[in-house]
Amino acid sequence: MNFQARPLRLSTTQTDFEAEFHKRLHWSAETDDEIEQRVADILKDVQQEGDAAVLRYTERFDALPAPSVAALELTQAELEAAFDALEPVQRHALEVAAARIRSYHQAQKQASGQSWSYRDEDGSLLGQKVTPLDRVGIYVPGGKAAYPSSVLMNAIPANVAGVEDIIMVVPTPRGEKNQLVLAAAYVAGVSRAFTIGGAQAVGALAYGTATIPKVDKITGPGNAYVASAKKRVFGLVGIDMIAGPSEILVLADGTTPPDWVAMDLFSQAEHDELAQSILLCPDAAYIEAVQEAIDRLLPTMPRAEIIAKSLNGRGALIQTRSMQEACEISNRIAPEHLEVSSDEPHRWEPVLRHAGAIFLGAYTSESLGDYCAGPNHVLPTSGTARFSSPLSVMDFQKRSSIIEVSAAGAQKLGPIANVLAQGEGLQAHGQAAVMRLR
Amino acid sequence: MNFQARPLRLSTTQTDFEAEFHKRLHWSAETDDEIEQRVADILKDVQQEGDAAVLRYTERFDALPAPSVAALELTQAELEAAFDALEPVQRHALEVAAARIRSYHQAQKQASGQSWSYRDEDGSLLGQKVTPLDRVGIYVPGGKAAYPSSVLMNAIPANVAGVEDIIMVVPTPRGEKNQLVLAAAYVAGVSRAFTIGGAQAVGALAYGTATIPKVDKITGPGNAYVASAKKRVFGLVGIDMIAGPSEILVLADGTTPPDWVAMDLFSQAEHDELAQSILLCPDAAYIEAVQEAIDRLLPTMPRAEIIAKSLNGRGALIQTRSMQEACEISNRIAPEHLEVSSDEPHRWEPVLRHAGAIFLGAYTSESLGDYCAGPNHVLPTSGTARFSSPLSVMDFQKRSSIIEVSAAGAQKLGPIANVLAQGEGLQAHGQAAVMRLR
Incomplete structure (x- = not known):
């Protein structure tokens, strides 16, 4: 079989960009x-x-x-x-x-x-x-x-x-x-x-x-x-979190070999056809080179069919006005995986506010992070990186507050607690504090 | 109105303790x-x-x-x-x-x-x-x-x-x-x-x-x-968490004035009739003294009716064989609020594994913690302190993993990632790593 993968081409300068971008991003978990x-x-x-x-x-x-x-x-x-x-x-x-x-x-x-x-x-x-x-x-x-x-x-x-x-x-x-x-x-x-x-x-x-x-x-x-x-x-x-389809967003300034970026997009797309791979880049010629790499490399992939379905159905190659604009769009998406495929990744990293994991520089393929770089590969999907985090040691710990009020502290805090408790109509709360006054 | 509050009296030595204890603890959120x-x-x-x-x-x-x-x-x-x-x-x-x-x-x-x-x-x-x-x-x-x-x-x-x-x-x-x-x-x-x-x-x-x-x-x-x-x-x-009824567990070794403990039990019970107040203590005479304090103090409370309903329906005064046993029972309950009303609270604190907040020593009434000690009063209820934590600054932050693999690192990690990716049948993942090899 000969599969073709043509991710949606968009430019932030086109008048219907917002609508098209929104449509492509949309995914909702249907409950059955x-x-x-x-x-x-x-x-x-x-x-x-x-x-x-x-x-x-x-x-x-x-x-x-x-x-x-x-x-x-x-x-x-x-x-x-x-x-x-x-x-x-x-x-x-x-x-x-x-x-x-x-x-x-x-x-x-x-x-x-x-x-x-x-x-x-x-x-x-x-x-x-x-x-x-x-x-x-x-x-x-x-x-x-x-x-x-x-x-x-x-x-x-x-x-x-x-x-x-x-x-x-x-x-x-x-x-x-x-x-x-x-x-x-x-x-x-x-x-x-x-x-x-x-x-x-x-x-x-x-x-x-x-x-x-x-x-x-x-x-x-x-x-x-x-x-x-x-x-x-x-x-x-x-x-832990209930995961949606996996996603990758690649911010490229055109300095990474296009084949590498194409393969990184594949590595997300090969998971399943709902997986999402998006490239944001200010350089039209580079986007074209990535599409050429996709065309050339796809036939070599054992999972070409899934990759093609994912890229055709949910993928996108988006031309932005600048890397700065690409970063801003990334913050709106809050992607699970975010590759900063740039030769100055530390220039852009501080601008990037929402992502599960941020992969800096051309050598940092998502797949290295998936398997063996060290950080966790269980990451927030579908924009939930706006409010949630990678799986971590802290998910397997819990915290208990420790409070030991000294006799002197009780004298100072008692009247404060009493005033606030009375204001809430909780008199036993107030009385418990007052009883500790000497 | 004259209300009476008689929390259930239990002893860990009675033969039906487990069954009675289990019944009293039971609470389940009915969905309507x-x-x-x-x-x-x-x-x-x-x-x-x-x-x-x-x-x-x-x-x-x-x-x-x-x-x-x-x-x-x-x-x-x-x-x-x-x-x-x-x-x-x-x-x-x-x-x-x-x-x-x-x-x-x-x-x-x-x-x-x-x-x-x-x-x-x-x-x-x-x-x-x-x-x-x-x-x-x-x-x-x-x-x-x-x-x-x-x-x-x-x-x-x-x-x-x-x-x-x-x-x-x-x-x-x-x-x-x-x-x-x-x-x-x-x-x-x-x-x-x-x-x-x-x-x-x-x-x-x-x-x-x-x-x-x-x-x-x-x-x-x-x-x-x-x-x-x-x-x-x-x-x-x-x-954040969905909260159940509020609870307090008091571990008492008999050194705190009984009135203080009675009022602390009230301060939980006054929230609503589903709130739960439990005392664990190895000293029968002290438990009796707390019940006497309850009888004496209840009529002075504006919210006596709610307090009585809560203590009669869900409260318990439990005699244990020892403070050590009281701590073990506390770990089974994983209470929201845990008072260690003892003159040696730091002896028992290390034994206490599960609680939303731990209040150490006679002067640390729960109410001081509720209002002004400093720690958060939004705490895990209904035993969820086994796996969850007080509301915290971290609930209003999120974390993003940062990974920047160096060119040298990519040479070392690439073959590892490739072997693992091939083992999972994800060839594009492997290829993305292999492409970065020199």
């Missing part, structure tokens, strides 16, 4: 009532029947009958054996990636995840105690889109945070196990792993069953059933 | 289908009609007709005038509380909310850029439960984070404005304020209207309509 209802039923069954429901749904959806949920547990020995059996080049890659991801998240914990406190002039102690969650669940998709890198990106921050129990669930349809996923679980420090998936796995983690321990938070990507189940159990347990 | 449907309709109307729908619902629900949404805006001059018109004692209390809350949150920003980066051995730059949200909405309840302290606790962290636009909404049924709320908005640095409330205000902030600017995140407490609306717009904008 049928999926919602099925997920609600599955969760109810898991809550009420525990292991029995997990076994029933695992047989039904994954064609994997088992005598007990215990029989679906992967032993540490099995995870380790999967790692040992890898080809040396794969084992090395997994180890290097894990070590770099670990270093980065350790730096993150050091910078933002430490307890702190101070005493005020009255000797009162004020601060915040940071503690890891006790137990978390990591959802790992199985089947055709099994991503060992996601195991690293979810489990390592939890491990660095100090979470004692990291429970991985991964569906293995017809019992087919992805050895790289198992090996990644071993490298990342997963405590226990079960070959279950779907809404039933989310339910088992959220409610706990006789065999599967109840967790405090569930992270990790999944299909529409998994996403719906996570939303439903949110509140009972914590969850 | 009628509320859900009405909120969905209101949000749809606001999304489609903007200002017109906001005006219509404000007239209907708040009996407040207005010619335009602009007419519902409170000017900065009006906020300032409310502050200036306060009695000096109230003005002073508001100022001291605001200054202390500001200091604490500045320390928090310094400790956990700063950008950071490092270069690895290949000169690659890795880090995280921390930026404030552009614009947030603060929901402030109006009517009978108007809490100026909540204005401070929501707006000050946003202001400290560096949020440029802080939009407050507060319903004013029949046009009745709470002057303390307006004054608190002035002190806290609110940018703009509108006298609207309910699901229509949440919708206006989430979608934006011709008059009300669209925000990136909405925080602040509200009734069932507000909570439902916040849940529905979550994803389009960020939200």
Whole structure:
């Protein structure tokens, strides 16, 4: 098959730019009532029947009958054996990636995840105690889109945070196990792993069953059933963000080889046809060169069909008046991945206010960040980088305020609290403060 | 009326303790289908009609007709005038509380909310850029439960984070404005304020209207309509946690005057009848003394009826075998407010793993923390302190990963990324890394 990829061409000078730009960006998560209802039923069954429901749904959806949920547990020995059996080049890659991801998240914990406190002039102690969650669940998709890198990106921050129990669930349809996923679980420090998936796995983690321990938070990507189940159990347990389609925005000043930029656009587009790849560039000739590179390179790609569908349906090559304008448009999009493909990336970085991850300079392909640069690849999608952040060590910690008011402090604060409490009509609040006055 | 408050008496040595304890703790947020449907309709109307729908619902629900949404805006001059018109004692209390809350949150920003980066051995730059949200909405309840302290606790962290636009909404049924709320908005640095409330205000902030600017995140407490609306717009904008009933857990070793502990239990119970106050103590005689204090003090409380209902329906005085056991039970509850009413609070604090805020020592009444100690009073309820945290400066910031791979780094990382990408069947990812090899 010969596929053609022609991303939408726009220029910020065209009169209908705003309308066309808006149309191309638009994406909304449709909720599917049928999926919602099925997920609600599955969760109810898991809550009420525990292991029995997990076994029933695992047989039904994954064609994997088992005598007990215990029989679906992967032993540490099995995870380790999967790692040992890898080809040396794969084992090395997994180890290097894990070590770099670990270093980065350790730096993150050091910078933002430490307890702190101070005493005020009255000797009162004020601060915040940071503690890891006790137990978390990591959802790992199985089947055709099994991503060992996601195991690293979810489990390592939890491990660095100090979470004692990291429970991985991964569906293995017809019992087919992805050895790289198992090996990644071993490298990342997963405590226990079960070959279950779907809404039933989310339910088992959220409610706990006789065999599967109840967790405090569930992270990790999944299909529409998994996403719906996570939303439903949110509140009972914590969850990470619900991800939309993946996106890349490339800001190019024309100094990067066009082939590199074309391949970076492909690397987003190859995820699925809803993925979005956008180039912003002030140089018309460069945009043309990128389109030529797309035409030339596309036939070499095994996933050419998906790439073409994504670029034709959702991609865009946009000519801007300047790099400054490109940065401003980027701030409106708040992209998940933002490449600053420029020979002066530090000139533009301070202007860029909203993005999940910012990749600076021609050598920083998104794919290096996806796998092994160190930062997390779980990033806010669909413009949510305006208010949310990459998955981090802090997602696996929680904070408790610490307050110790001294006897002297109570004398000073008591009357203040009393006045404000009376103003709110909460007299016991006021009285509790007044009683502490000498 | 003569009210009696008899919290459930339990002992951890009784054989049915687990069952009785579990029953007393149980609380679940029932979703009301009628509320859900009405909120969905209101949000749809606001999304489609903007200002017109906001005006219509404000007239209907708040009996407040207005010619335009602009007419519902409170000017900065009006906020300032409310502050200036306060009695000096109230003005002073508001100022001291605001200054202390500001200091604490500045320390928090310094400790956990700063950008950071490092270069690895290949000169690659890795880090995280921390930026404030552009614009947030603060929901402030109006009517009978108007809490100026909540204005401070929501707006000050946003202001400290560096949020440029802080939009407050507060319903004013029949046009009745709470002057303390307006004054608190002035002190806290609110940018703009509108006298609207309910699901229509949440919708206006989430979608934006011709008059009300669209925000990136909405925080602040509200009734069932507000909570439902916040849940529905979550994803389009960020939200804080949905709060359940407020709770206090007091761990007492018998060294604090029983009256103080009784009043602290009251100060939680007076919020509403679903609020929960629990005492854990190894000393039976002390528990008896607290019950006597409850009996003696209750008739002096203006909100005696609510306090009695709350303590009778949800309160508990639990005798434990030891303080150590009391701490373990506290970890199971993961309370919103946790008082360690002991003369050796620092002995027990390290044992306490899950709590929204920990109040150490006899002088630290919860009410001092609620109003003016400095830490935030927006805390995780209903056991969610197992995985979530007090409202903080970080809730008004977001982080972007920063990655700049050097030419040398790309040579080292490229083959690693390529191996992992091939293992996941994502060839464009691999190729993008390989192209950067010299």
